[in-house]
Amino acid sequence: MPIAPGCVRLSMGPHPLRRAAQAVAAATMAGEPLMAFVWKRLLGTIPSLVGVVVLTFFISRALPGDPAAFFAGPAANAASIASIRATLGLDRPLPVQFVSYIVDLAQGNLGRSLTTGQPVLTDLLERLPASLELSSFALLFAIGIAIPMGVWAATRINGGVDHACRALVTVGAAFPTFFVGLLFVYLFYFLLGWAPQPLGRLDEIAFSPPPRVTGAYTIDAVIAGDWPVLRAALAQLILPAISLGLFALAPIARITRAAMLEALSSDFIRTARASGLPVRKILMAYAFRNVLLPVSSVLGMVFSFLLGSNVLIEQVFGWQGVGAYAVAAVIASDYAAVQGFVLMMALLYVLLNLLVDVFATLVDPRVRFEG
Amino acid sequence: MSLVTLARNTGYAFGENRVTLVAAIILALLTLFAILGPSIAPYDPLLTSATTKLARPSLAHPFGTDALGRDILSRVIVATRLDLGMAVSAVALSFVLGLALGALAGYFGGWTDRIIGRAMDTIMAFPLFVLAMGIVVALGNSVANIIIATVIINLPFYCRFARAEVNVRRELGYVEAARMGGNGPLRVLINHIVPNILPPMMVQASLNMGWAILNAAGLSFIGLGVRPPTPEWGIMVSEGASYIISGEWWAFMFPGAALVLAVFSFNMLGDGLRDLLDPRKRV
Numbered sequence: 316m317p318i319a320p321g322c323v324r325l326s327m328g329p330h331p332l333r334r335a336a337q338a339v340a341a342a343t344m345a346g347e348p349l350m351a352f353v354w355k356r357l358l359g360t361i362p363s364l365v366g367v368v369v370l371t372f373f374i375s376r377a378l379p380g381d382p383a384a385f386f387a388g389p390a391a392n393a394a395s396i397a398s399i400r401a402t403l404g405l406d407r408p409l410p411v412q413f414v415s416y417i418v419d420l421a422q423g424n425l426g427r428s429l430t431t432g433q434p435v436l437t438d439l440l441e442r443l444p445a446s447l448e449l450s451s452f453a454l455l456f457a458i459g460i461a462i463p464m465g466v467w468a469a470t471r472i473n474g475g476v477d478h479a480c481r482a483l484v485t486v487g488a489a490f491p492t493f494f495v496g497l498l499f500v501y502l503f504y505f506l507l508g509w510a511p512q513p514l515g516r517l518d519e520i521a522f523s524p525p526p527r528v529t530g531a532y533t534i535d536a537v538i539a540g541d542w543p544v545l546r547a548a549l550a551q552l553i554l555p556a557i558s559l560g561l562f563a564l565a566p567i568a569r570i571t572r573a574a575m576l577e578a579l580s581s582d583f584i585r586t587a588r589a590s591g592l593p594v595r596k597i598l599m600a601y602a603f604r605n606v607l608l609p610v611s612s613v614l615g616m617v618f619s620f621l622l623g624s625n626v627l628i629e630q631v632f633g634w635q636g637v638g639a640y641a642v643a644a645v646i647a648s649d650y651a652a653v654q655g656f657v658l659m660m661a662l663l664y665v666l667l668n669l670l671v672d673v674f675a676t677l678v679d680p681r682v683r684f685e686g
Numbered sequence: 687m688s689l690v691t692l693a694r695n696t697g698y699a700f701g702e703n704r705v706t707l708v709a710a711i712i713l714a715l716l717t718l719f720a721i722l723g724p725s726i727a728p729y730d731p732l733l734t735s736a737t738t739k740l741a742r743p744s745l746a747h748p749f750g751t752d753a754l755g756r757d758i759l760s761r762v763i764v765a766t767r768l769d770l771g772m773a774v775s776a777v778a779l780s781f782v783l784g785l786a787l788g789a790l791a792g793y794f795g796g797w798t799d800r801i802i803g804r805a806m807d808t809i810m811a812f813p814l815f816v817l818a819m820g821i822v823v824a825l826g827n828s829v830a831n832i833i834i835a836t837v838i839i840n841l842p843f844y845c846r847f848a849r850a851e852v853n854v855r856r857e858l859g860y861v862e863a864a865r866m867g868g869n870g871p872l873r874v875l876i877n878h879i880v881p882n883i884l885p886p887m888m889v890q891a892s893l894n895m896g897w898a899i900l901n902a903a904g905l906s907f908i909g910l911g912v913r914p915p916t917p918e919w920g921i922m923v924s925e926g927a928s929y930i931i932s933g934e935w936w937a938f939m940f941p942g943a944a945l946v947l948a949v950f951s952f953n954m955l956g957d958g959l960r961d962l963l964d965p966r967k968r969v
């Protein structure tokens with residue numbers, strides 16, 4: 316596929332900001348400014364969104380499971396199920412049901428939860444910050460360890476870090492997240508006593524949650540300037556975040572290592588070496604930039620994993636997020652709640668992928684030409 | 687291929703890589719457990735006992751007993767059949783379905799390709815574990831539906847893989863020749879193209895097995911599919927989890943370790959197969 320010749324050299328640009336400016340300039344020259352790309356990509360998410368909405372609709376209505384029977388509960392008879400079916404509109408033809416489903420969605424109406432009695436959307440929005448807080452810390456942990464690790468492993472093949480990197484990738488692929496979470500609880504809570512009891516986001520007996528601004532306890536505690544609560548919230552957060560992040564770490568470290576190896580063996584690095592540039596500059600200024608694009612391309616997979624495994628980790632640590640809510644809903648056959656959860660996670664995932672793509676074009680303008 | 691050549695080739699394959707050999711041996715053992723299951727377990731996996739609740743690992747109970755006094759070793763052994771069975775059937779089904787859909791999309795292109803591609807994109811638009819949860823809840827909470835959910839979330843990988851492989855081969859000389867010889871499109875696809883993409887697909891499948899096991903175990907960990915008292919590794923870990931805080935580690939550790947062992951062996955075997963088939967992909 317044709318690549319504009321100037322673009323490859325752009326990765327040698329001296330400063331990230333200037334490089335970004337050059338990227339925008341290059342794109343504009345090619346007749347497509349950055350914003351146009353973002354809009355195009357935004358339009359590109361529409362089919363995914365339609366697919367997500369249609370699939371969640373089919374999951375809930377067209378499959379053999381009977382929502383009316385779920386709503387009616389175990390003690391229901393045929394007549395009460397039929398009347399519930401009528402009130403839910405399940406006796407109407409599928410296309411009609413689909414339209415009313417879309418109308419409900421557009422109004423943000425995801426139905427009412429059986430267990431909490433509240434609208435599902437309210438429930439989900441109340442718990443979402445907790446999950447996002449956990450996932451973000453996990454992701455920060457993963458990226459913060461994986462990228463230096465991958466770079467280091469690539470510069471010293473078969474060295475200690477390289478072996479650690481490989482071991483981690485193997486472990487990350489073979490251990491169930493929930494099992495690692497439980498192992499950590501046993502090791503750090505029961506045996507060593509370093510971690511607090513794994514029951515939720517804050518020791519509610521000793522501390523009261525900070526006033527809600529964002530819903531994430533750590534951020535709210537910083538806003539309120541309540542340092543003991545921040546400390547306590549971080550203490551609760553650290554084990555679940557690490558056990559979740561460990562699994563995001565493996566793919567990022569592997570791809571960083573591979574991309575770095577490839578970059579280091581390319582001509583422009585040889586030239587830079589031959590010109591006698593300092594090693595640090597070769598690694599950080601020239602080789603490392605080529606890692607960002609492959610890393611951003613695995614991020615999609617990493618997000619899929621994080622959003623899914625969140626459910627398991629929240630269950631292990633009693634974390635009051637959307638995942639634990641969904642598990643409780645699953646056990647109670649709380650249909651609307653599960654469906655709302657699936658829909659919300661899918662929308663979040665589509666959004667995250669969009670952000671990853673925009674990031675990818677910022678670090679490498681070639682993406683736009685190839686797109 | 688004669689049996690002797692087969693044996694020699696197998697010997698060569700494992701001689702290269704000791705880890706693959708170990709993985710194959712572990713998997714053979716697990717398969718044995720899965721087949722013999724209840725007949726080699728020392729106790730009845732469902733037999734509760736009020737006197738031996740949460741007993742430490744001992745000679746009588748090498749893996750200890752759980753909160754209902756059931757022997758954990760027996761439960762771990764008996765669970766092998768269910769855990770491997772779910773994963774193997776899910777992978778086999780998604781292999782066949784994904785191969786068929788991907789081959790059609792890759793060979794015919796056009797609308798077939800667009801519709802199948804769009805359907806796969808829609809599946810991939812969900813975080814996969816979350817989608818599996820949704821599917822199991824919607825279809826009803828049963829083991830069969832865990833398998834169906836695992837098939838659906840695995841389908842895109844096989845389908846895309848098969849599509850890409852068929853697409854490259856569609857215009858190759860031997861395919862053109864087969865077409866010129868008067869073979870219809872389906873015949874060309876089934877007799878001439880598909881046999882050539884089977885080996886790389888098999889590697890995909892064996893790499894995918896571990897993931898399928900983890901997925902099924904994850905679903906049963908949160909209470910989907912398998913019902914207690916059925917022995918299954920995921921649900922056993924979840925049952926044992928409540929006793930970690932008081933230090934009874936054996937109830938969750940052994941079923942979890944069995945899970946890790948099975949997944950690890952499948953991954954290693956898959957890696958070994960891949961190296962054998964395509965040495966360039968070795969990292």
